[in-house]
Amino acid sequence: MSIKVVSSKLAAEIDKELMGPHIGFTLQQLMELAGFSVAQAITREFPINKADQSLRKKNVFVIAGPGNNGGDGLVAARHLKLFGYNPIVYYPKRSEKQPFYKQLVNQLDFFKVPLLSQEDNDNWMDYLKEEDTVCIVDAIFGFSFKPPMRPPFQDIVDKLVELEDKIPIVSVDIPTGWDVDQGPITERFISPSLLVSLTVPKPCSTFINKKKTSHYIGGRFISREFANKFGFEPFNYESTDQVLKI
Ligand SMILES: NC(=O)C1=CN([C@@H]2O[C@H](COP(=O)(O)OP(=O)(O)OC[C@H]3O[C@@H](n4cnc5c(N)ncnc54)[C@H](OP(=O)(O)O)[C@@H]3O)[C@@H](O)[C@H]2O)[C@H](O)CC1
Numbered sequence: 001m002s003i004k005v006v007s008s009k010l011a012a013e014i015d016k017e018l019m020g021p022h023i024g025f026t027l028q029q030l031m032e033l034a035g036f037s038v039a040q041a042i043t044r045e046f047p048i049n050k051a052d053q054s055l056r057k058k059n060v061f062v063i064a065g066p067g068n069n070g071g072d073g074l075v076a077a078r079h080l081k082l083f084g085y086n087p088i089v090y091y092p093k094r095s096e097k098q099p100f101y102k103q104l105v106n107q108l109d110f111f112k113v114p115l116l117s118q119e120d121n122d123n124w125m126d127y128l129k130e131e132d133t134v135c136i137v138d139a140i141f142g143f144s145f146k147p148p149m150r151p152p153f154q155d156i157v158d159k160l161v162e163l164e165d166k167i168p169i170v171s172v173d174i175p176t177g178w179d180v181d182q183g184p185i186t187e188r189f190i191s192p193s194l195l196v197s198l199t200v201p202k203p204c205s206t207f208i209n210k211k212k213t214s215h216y217i218g219g220r221f222i223s224r225e226f227a228n229k230f231g232f233e234p235f236n237y238e239s240t241d242q243v244l245k246i
């Protein structure tokens, strides 16, 4: 199925219009739905089923960046906890940009989701044992990443590249470090096992390794008219699903 993609410029315009005066979504609403869809895609690819409860004993290691991509990760972690998984969140650089990020962190405390922070910079890897980890969620950067990567994120991404064949990586919206339109622009880059594009896939998603990466669309919050206005068809989500495998 040939999937329409929209450029990073158009993705930002879509976001602006969704949160503009006519439609009036709040960022919190979109982030809640986006984060929920990431969590649901993970349950589809890494199901806890009756026969195999072992995933309940393993961790989902969520790395949250300083922006809204990171916010999606914080929301996804909360939903994963409620779905019976054991998320651990590593949130190295807290951004004060959005006051409600603090509330997302409070909610993680409330749901007893361990949160590693700046002080853990040196030993966050101790929590990433291959045999104890279901997957790593890359919620570091989304469509506002502008290279070159500033510390401490380059070291983190280098470690993820090393680990990706041992522990599956789930990238939220954009594999971190990729150019939103051009795809991978560095020698070494993350090649995720699962990409969850939000609202509509970005051009970089055409560069995923189709043999390795499962691709889902999430962020089910647009109408047919809205999609057509931006030049794409809405996605045929099934029933009440918040994700669709594409
Ligand atoms: N409708 C939707 O699709 C929604 C998508 N959501 C998610 O939002 C992200 C985009 O979020 P945004 O906050 O615009 O940007 P990012 O999270 O990608 O990154 C911005 C922060 O990252 C810092 N940054 C940028 N480049 C670098 C770099 N090279 N090195 C270090 N840090 C970097 C940037 O810092 P600045 O100082 O430059 O501002 C920001 O702090 C989208 O991808 C979706 O995942 C929403 O959740 C809901 C709606």
Ligand SMILES: [K+]
Pocket: 069, 138, 139, 140, 141, 142, 171, 172, 173, 174, 175, 176
């Ligand atoms: K990401």
